[in-house]
Amino acid sequence: MALTRFLSSRATRSLTVLSVALEAKRALETGHRLRGVLLLGLAAITWKWAVLAVFVQAGLRMLRGGRTGAA
DSSP states (O other): OHHHHHHTSHHHHHHHHHHHHHHHHHHHHTTOHHHHHHHHHHHHHHTTOHHHHHHHHHHHHHHTTTOOSOO
16 A cells, blocks of 8 residues: 555656656667657556556566667
């Protein structure tokens, strides 16, 4: 229950939206247009479902092999 309260707090949701938006910006800058557009769409719905964004970002990091930026 504490985790649910933490994930639904205003500060956590704001940080999650910002994180997804920055990830989208990074994808667009490196030429991954589809990934960037999809992440922008995710950023739009992240305010309501912050947990979804956490799982999507974790999945993207696993696909990239743990890299956080362009290699």
